[in-house]
Amino acid sequence: RRLNHVLLHDELATLRWPEMQILHFYSVIISCSLALTVGELGHFTVGELDHFTDGELDDECGVSFRQLRGLRRQELKAGSRALALQGGGMLSVAAFTGLTAALLNLTGQDTPTLNGTGLFDNIDFISSVSGGTWFAVEVIYSPKFLALLESMATSGDRAGDLFYESWMSRWLTVGQPGKNAWNAMLKAASKFFHANQFWQTFAEASNFYKQGGKWQDFVGTVLQTTAGIDRDMPLGSSVNAWSKGKAFLLDHSVVIGPGPKIDPTIWQRPFEALRYSVVSPANASVLPTYIPASFSVRLGAGLDAPAPVPYMSDQAAATMEFFSYTKTETFHRTKKATSSKIDPSFPALTQDVGRISIVDAASASSAAMGGFCLSVWLEKLNDLFEADLTPWVSSAPAGQAFSNAYSLVKAWSDPEELADAQVHGVIDGGYTDNTGIAHAIRAGADEVLVFSHDSTTSGGLEKLFSGGPESSQHSGFEFSYFQIFDESQEYITQQFGALQQLAIQADAGKTSGILSKVSVGTIAATTGGRGSQWLGIATGRRITLRVVNVASTLGIGFFADFLHYDDLVQDLVSCLIAEENAEIVRKLILQPLMR
Numbered sequence: 001r002r003l004n005h006v007l008l009h010d011e012l013a014t015l016r017w018p019e020m021q022i023l024h025f026y027s028v029i030i031s032c033s034l035a036l037t038v039g040e041l042g043h044f045t046v047g048e049l050d051h052f053t054d055g056e057l058d059d060e061c062g063v064s065f066r067q068l069r070g071l072r073r074q075e076l077k078a079g080s081r082a083l084a085l086q087g088g089g090m091l092s093v094a095a096f097t098g099l100t101a102a103l104l105n106l107t108g109q110d111t112p113t114l115n116g117t118g119l120f121d122n123i124d125f126i127s128s129v130s131g132g133t134w135f136a137v138e139v140i141y142s143p144k145f146l147a148l149l150e151s152m153a154t155s156g157d158r159a160g161d162l163f164y165e166s167w168m169s170r171w172l173t174v175g176q177p178g179k180n181a182w183n184a185m186l187k188a189a190s191k192f193f194h195a196n197q198f199w200q201t202f203a204e205a206s207n208f209y210k211q212g213g214k215w216q217d218f219v220g221t222v223l224q225t226t227a228g229i230d231r232d233m234p235l236g237s238s239v240n241a242w243s244k245g246k247a248f249l250l251d252h253s254v255v256i257g258p259g260p261k262i263d264p265t266i267w268q269r270p271f272e273a274l275r276y277s278v279v280s281p282a283n284a285s286v287l288p289t290y291i292p293a294s295f296s297v298r299l300g301a302g303l304d305a306p307a308p309v310p311y312m313s314d315q316a317a318a319t320m321e322f323f324s325y326t327k328t329e330t331f332h333r334t335k336k337a338t339s340s341k342i343d344p345s346f347p348a349l350t351q352d353v354g355r356i357s358i359v360d361a362a363s364a365s366s367a368a369m370g371g372f373c374l375s376v377w378l379e380k381l382n383d384l385f386e387a388d389l390t391p392w393v394s395s396a397p398a399g400q401a402f403s404n405a406y407s408l409v410k411a412w413s414d415p416e417e418l419a420d421a422q423v424h425g426v427i428d429g430g431y432t433d434n435t436g437i438a439h440a441i442r443a444g445a446d447e448v449l450v451f452s453h454d455s456t457t458s459g460g461l462e463k464l465f466s467g468g469p470e471s472s473q474h475s476g477f478e479f480s481y482f483q484i485f486d487e488s489q490e491y492i493t494q495q496f497g498a499l500q501q502l503a504i505q506a507d508a509g510k511t512s513g514i515l516s517k518v519s520v521g522t523i524a525a526t527t528g529g530r531g532s533q534w535l536g537i538a539t540g541r542r543i544t545l546r547v548v549n550v551a552s553t554l555g556i557g558f559f560a561d562f563l564h565y566d567d568l569v570q571d572l573v574s575c576l577i578a579e580e581n582a583e584i585v586r587k588l589i590l591q592p593l594m595r
Contacts, residue, residue: 080124081593082440086452086460087130087366087430089556094565095453096135097149097163098572099548104153105577106586112153114139114146114242118594121242123449125309127249127294127440129429131556132451133365134222136250137358140243140299142227152569156577160570168565170225214388215370216363216402223359234399235295235361236303236354244300247308251439252364253290253432253480254312255390255425256320257374263326264373264425266392266418267409271330274415276424279322279338285533288480289374289471291316292432292535294439295361297353307350309443313536317344323422325415337415339422348394348401355399364391368556370427371477394421431479437464437545438484441527442535447544449593455516455551458493465492466529482531486539495523499547500588502581504571514564515571517551518581520588546592 085096104112104119114120128136138145148166152159223229235248256278257264263275280287293316296309311317323339349356369389388409396404405423433439440448454460462468463481467489471480485492499521528539552568576585 080443080445081122081447081449082125082127082443082445083120083123084436084440084448084450085126085128085132085136086436086450086454087128087132087368087428087434088453089131089134089366089368090562090565091453091552091554091556091568092131093135093138093167094163094554094568095550095552095572096132096451097152097167098159098569099451099550099576100139101149101152101159101569102156102573102576103585103590104150105156105573106582106590110154111150113150114240119242120246120593122594123246125247125249125440125443125445126243127251127436127443127445127448128365129251129434129436130366130368132436133250133362133429134219136248137223137229137362138227140239140248141233141237141358142229143240145227146240146242152573156573159573160566160568163569164563164566167226168562171222172562214406215367215391216360216406219363219366220359223362229358231357231359233358234303234355235297235358236301236305237358239299246299247296247443248299249294249296249309249436249439249443250361250365251292251294251429251433251436252367252426253429254293255370255373255427256287256289256291258289262374264390266325266373266423266425267412269412272328274325274327274412274418276323276325276418278320278424279324280319281321284319284321287319288482288534289478290427290431290480291320292429292438292482293426294429295349295353295356295364296443301354303354305354307353309439310536311346311349313442313534314344315533315536317342317346320344323419323424325418327415335415337419339419342422343395346395348397352397352399352401356401357399360391360402364393364426365429367391367427368430370425371431373425374478375476390425390427392423393426394423396421431477432482433464435460435464437461438482438535438537441484441541441543442537446541447546449589450545450547450549452547453550453552457497458489459496459519459547459549461492461496461523461545462489464529465489465525470531482534483529484527484532484535484537485525485543486528487525492523492525496547496549499523499549500584502575502584503578504575514552514554514568515550515575516553517549518572518575519547519549519551520585522546522588522592546589548589 086092088095100119104114104117107117107119109117126136126140139149145167148162152162155162220231224231255264258277263277266274266276268274278287291312293312294309295311296307298305298308320342322341325337325339327335367390370391373390391402392405392409393401394405394408395401404421408417408421408423429436435450435452437448437450452459456462464483465485465487466483468481468483471478473479496519499519502518502520504515504517523545525543525545527537527541527543532539550572554564554568575581
């Protein structure tokens with residue numbers, strides 16, 4: 001402070017020699033501190049630190065220079081960086097665990113840790129979808145899972161075995177059906193015909209049914225068993241040190257409807273059903289089937305910290321005025337009710353986001369079969385097995401938005417009760433953007449590190465680029481696409497094909513054959529697609545995508561042999577840290593990420 005006063009008031013002549021020497025010493029220290037603090041942010045002036053008070057600066061000096069850099073980056077919008085994690089069930093967890101372990105290994109430390117290496121220190125936002133959210137939740141909130149990942153980085157040659165022992169084996173023991181003659185015969189037949197995937201999928205379905213057929217309970221079992229995350233643990237809980245201060249976005253899709261034939265179905269039973277729709281202002285744009293949204297939390301900020309990013313864009317929120325509920329009965333009159341006006345800030349999901357259960361938020365992000373509520377025959381199948389595959393949310397405050405909605409749905413509530421609580425469906429982010437990129441850019445990132453595992457010629461990115469369809473239907477499910485980039489489908493296909501291909505370790509004993517291809521490199525794009533309005537993304541922004549894409553023979557979990565996921569993990573780690581690939585990965589991914 002003395003130095004600052006002297007320089008500002010041109011009082012150097014008043015300094016005595018000992019005082020000048022002391023201040024000179026401190027000026028060197030301060031200069032080095034500022035260089036370490038802001039030097040990696042590009043051209044940044046000391047004047048831009050003026051929003052800190054002296055007291056705040058004194059407090060911040062109690063943390064590491066790396067943490068100071070992270071705190072400063074939080075104040076930035078333009079120029080921010082994000083990590084985007086693609087959806088894909090168990091495949092996402094295995095692939096991204098392997099990728100992160102390999103990147104840690106390549107930092108060169110003997111026992112690398114996420115906090116010690118600063119691997120993700122320059123990441124401001126983590127945007128995740130579905131299985132990518134499962135991975136993100138575990139590496140953020142679970143010390144046990146973080147210890148596993150870091151041990152895999154230290155022992156790269158045993159990464160796959162460690163993943164199986166501490167993660168996959170735990171999950172496989174949970175879903176085992178009871179011991180009876182039928183189950184024994186099915187298991188034996190699966191092994192005899194080398195079709196373990198059928199037995200394991202049966203075990204997975206058995207566990208889901210035993211949990212009561214509720215998607216939240218299934219996801220809760222996954223997170224509790226593999227990472228020790230309790231069912232009621234809130235998003236505002238303490239986090240692993242590496243992630244503190246970052247913004248975490250759990251991407252999902254708000255069900256608007258109608259589907260191909262019906263409005264979203266909240267519940268139905270013989271001769272009666274209750275459905276809802278969204279009422280828009282007269283001059284609003286035509287609503288898509290789903291609107292992209294995200295729960296966002298400032299990690300480590302506590303239970304009462306508000307969401308750092310709006311729940312959905314202002315443009316999208318402006319198209320939602322009321323919820324309308326209709327109960328139809330075969331032999332009685334139709335009953336209807338309309339909610340109060342929708343608050344466009346969604347306070348229950350933003351002001352109280354720190355109190356929402358991690359499991360509930362992750363369930364919404366990963367509800368791959370949540371689209372059942374928009375299909376007549378799928379919904380009937382859902383009811384036949386007494387399952388609840390669509391997470392429901394309400395306007396209840398204090399973190400009770402999910403539990404309140406579920407209790408109303410379970411009680412076959414009438415339209416008036418549902419309208420009072422504004423109950424509606426929130427499902428897998430993959431129905432609108434399975435990459436996590438769109439929400440990362442919506443939050444303010446101009447540079448995105450993309451972890452993906454797509455085997456198509458454009459890495460699954462084509463849905464974000466201009467020229468494609470706005471929606472499609474697959475296996476009875478409808479999907480909405482929001483093209484946020486001005487460049488064409490042909491452009492992204494060409495750019496993705498030009499990414500650097502890593503050499504796969506094909507020598508005997510070094511690979512299982514599960515890993516097909518690893519692509520790394522940079523793709524430049526410009527915002528401006530016709531879907532940008534639904535995410536509130538301004539046109540003309542230059543975006544850098546740093547892509548690490550994994551292609552393999554594995555699926556996301558259904559009818560996949562779970563015993564092969566640890567093979568994928570080992571193949572990935574071996575591939576990235578191999579001598580012929582290591583420098584490529586350092587140059588194209590690590591150096592840009594950590595500079």
